[in-house]
Amino acid sequence: MGLDYRGRIPMLVLRLVALAATVSATLIMGTSHESAEYFGIKFEANYKKSPAFKYFVIMNAIASGYTFILSFVPAKTSYGHFVLVLDLVMTLLLDSSISACLAIGQLGKNGNSNAGWLPICSRVPKFCDNVTAALVAGFVASITYLIIVIYSLHNLINLLTLKS
Amino acid sequence: MGLDYRGRIPMLVLRLVALAATVSATLIMGTSHESAEYFGIKFEANYKKSPAFKYFVIMNAIASGYTFILSFVPAKTSYGHFVLVLDLVMTLLLDSSISACLAIGQLGKNGNSNAGWLPICSRVPKFCDNVTAALVAGFVASITYLIIVIYSLHNLINLLTLKS
Numbered sequence: 001m002g003l004d005y006r007g008r009i010p011m012l013v014l015r016l017v018a019l020a021a022t023v024s025a026t027l028i029m030g031t032s033h034e035s036a037e038y039f040g041i042k043f044e045a046n047y048k049k050s051p052a053f054k055y056f057v058i059m060n061a062i063a064s065g066y067t068f069i070l071s072f073v074p075a076k077t078s079y080g081h082f083v084l085v086l087d088l089v090m091t092l093l094l095d096s097s098i099s100a101c102l103a104i105g106q107l108g109k110n111g112n113s114n115a116g117w118l119p120i121c122s123r124v125p126k127f128c129d130n131v132t133a134a135l136v137a138g139f140v141a142s143i144t145y146l147i148i149v150i151y152s153l154h155n156l157i158n159l160l161t162l163k164s
Numbered sequence: 165m166g167l168d169y170r171g172r173i174p175m176l177v178l179r180l181v182a183l184a185a186t187v188s189a190t191l192i193m194g195t196s197h198e199s200a201e202y203f204g205i206k207f208e209a210n211y212k213k214s215p216a217f218k219y220f221v222i223m224n225a226i227a228s229g230y231t232f233i234l235s236f237v238p239a240k241t242s243y244g245h246f247v248l249v250l251d252l253v254m255t256l257l258l259d260s261s262i263s264a265c266l267a268i269g270q271l272g273k274n275g276n277s278n279a280g281w282l283p284i285c286s287r288v289p290k291f292c293d294n295v296t297a298a299l300v301a302g303f304v305a306s307i308t309y310l311i312i313v314i315y316s317l318h319n320l321i322n323l324l325t326l327k328s
Binding site for chain 1: 207208209213214215216245246248249252255256259260261262263264265266267268270271272276278279280281282284310313314317320321322323
């Protein structure tokens, strides 16, 4: 089975889109920082201050490396199934990292008055904008990986016909 | 293709495990509440107070319904592939809901001193224990769904052999 010539070009395009998105997400989140004062105490906002943001950077960095390798390694029949499972795991990890990050980002923007957690985006607006941009890139990466998985599946078992 | 008789029993067991886990996660998170006082102001902790917890309850409720239907509907060849894609989407949604919830739960437990968010688990310990229990159930559901997807894939294309 594996991918024939006809299927190779769309897959390469999908991998390159995913590569651009994961690299952007890693760099934007990883390099963004902003200082602010909070009741007279100076603090620095960066990804290292939140476990969810750290997880996001690590997962997107791993996905970048993985996608880079897969973009230039020809998809051979002999390990095509294994790559499909790895793609599936990568989709789940990206999905999970963006969800964790979105939950924290939403809290940063709106706060949670019940928990006594105040919104902080008004104090570090540049950092919040960068987090939003990183989330958009992460979202594109996540969706692209879902498309890669469904497309690979479709190449192995035709999903559009009801019969197999 | 679809599942033959040999594959039906393990799949039913997996669906029932997923059903038990998603129903538990929904009920534990959905019914848990605790009142506490915070600087003299009374507040109530329940899932409705956090978008991440709401998302968790909704996704686990949807997954419960979906799993219930799939447990008792025989897997016919004619829609086997469609069910595989639905299972994949369900895995992603459960994965995403547990990640969002975990990020907020971790914040509730440890707080984030940089953002000025104090831990609240010491004030609502019973609610926090229930959230932990719901997260464990959600985690079991998520892993079970990943196994369901990989097992279905394995039934369609043998993952253990390198040749197809």
